[in-house]
Amino acid sequence: MLGEYMSNKVYIVGAGPGDPELITLKGLKVLSRADVVLYDRLIPTELLKYARRAEHIYVGKSPGKHTFSQQEIIKMMIEYYEKGLNVVRLHGGDPFLYGRGFEEVIELRKRGIRYEVIPGISSIYAVPERFEIPLVLRGVASSIGIATGTEDPHKGRKFVDFKKLARAVDTLVIVMGSRNIVNIAKELVEAGLSEDTPVAILRAYLEPEIKIFKTLRELINDEIKIESPVIIVIGDVVKKSLEWYESHITKV
């Protein structure tokens, strides 16, 4: 096959949580050699500067507003590859953790296209870490549950059973939960979680930073409105952060 002698490749790369210095060395290396970069929303523009000789194509999806469909993105990846180019598909965070990286891999695999996946730091743990919230901690939490909060638990068919999750794990992390967090909080209390369970609603490495520290009770009573993206952490580990200490202990 001719393809065997070609040296170009498609790189599916995680850019990390938003700080350009939190990409990996390997990610940076392939960016600097890229001919085309197809990049997501929330990618720091400083990173694109490393891809000096590349064409930069924005393929990000804002809620309800798609510039390119996932099929169109895959089509572009294939077309540029077939021209003999090095293609970088730059995902926010990690390509496989609530990204579409694996779906892209499947399409490339089918066609015998050379590709490589390069992981990235995920905001799922990097954002809590930024606020010094450990997701696990000896004597406090041994297990983590991670779920999407895109479904309203009070409506329709459910993929995530928050009631079961609440009872099964010590720390619960919800991604894409900004819209449904109040109803999810109600569901968790119905499942038996204490109304005093602490919740952190966080954004870091992206502007503006968000740090909201509440109990489930406060969250439900305040009927709070939150802009995406945020990482939501629920469980006793939240009390370990200085922020919790300042917002809920010192005022007593």
Add this chain to the structure above:
Amino acid sequence: MLGEYMSNKVYIVGAGPGDPELITLKGLKVLSRADVVLYDRLIPTELLKYARRAEHIYVGKSPGKHTFSQQEIIKMMIEYYEKGLNVVRLHGGDPFLYGRGFEEVIELRKRGIRYEVIPGISSIYAVPERFEIPLVLRGVASSIGIATGTEDPHKGRKFVDFKKLARAVDTLVIVMGSRNIVNIAKELVEAGLSEDTPVAILRAYLEPEIKIFKTLRELINDEIKIESPVIIVIGDVVKKSLEWYESHITKV
């Protein structure tokens, strides 16, 4: 305070899963400026080369064989800092995800020592990704449970309830589970998971690579023995890997 005018710091850094190119740019930057590096087991030695002018001190813990206790490590971090040095505490993976980074933060915070936490790529997701196993995937898995497998579920006091976890999440990831995996598998089947549920036992970015693909039934019947460290993934997402396809489909 005199400390205000000093510029040294303690950096708690995640080295990533073992490939030296999977450290972050920020991690590399602080390594290159370090005066002392306190490094864990499983840190790639190539990384230490970037800390050219630093003293390198091995503080890793092998199972049952500690060179330094956690208290001694913290004492060293403080002593070197108080000499005015830049100290890098280099953890495998991410410092907070089943590492002791947060416990170190608490001790530094107490003493008013300047520090910074720099996240790392965790093997929890990077290792499955290396074998092209997505932990979440539209239509297949929306939630992930992560737990330590250090406890034998058939013995004594339990921190992790594998029965509840099995029923609550789509994908289960077990870290530090090499010793107890057969008993955990039995517990999952007792909880109602199908005996045909696929399991991947994986090691990547470290030698020797491990890739064992079995069903829960096979795992229990084979009474398999595994060397740590491994990442264990349980759930239908495992079937998406080429390896599963080759080991369980093509032989039919």
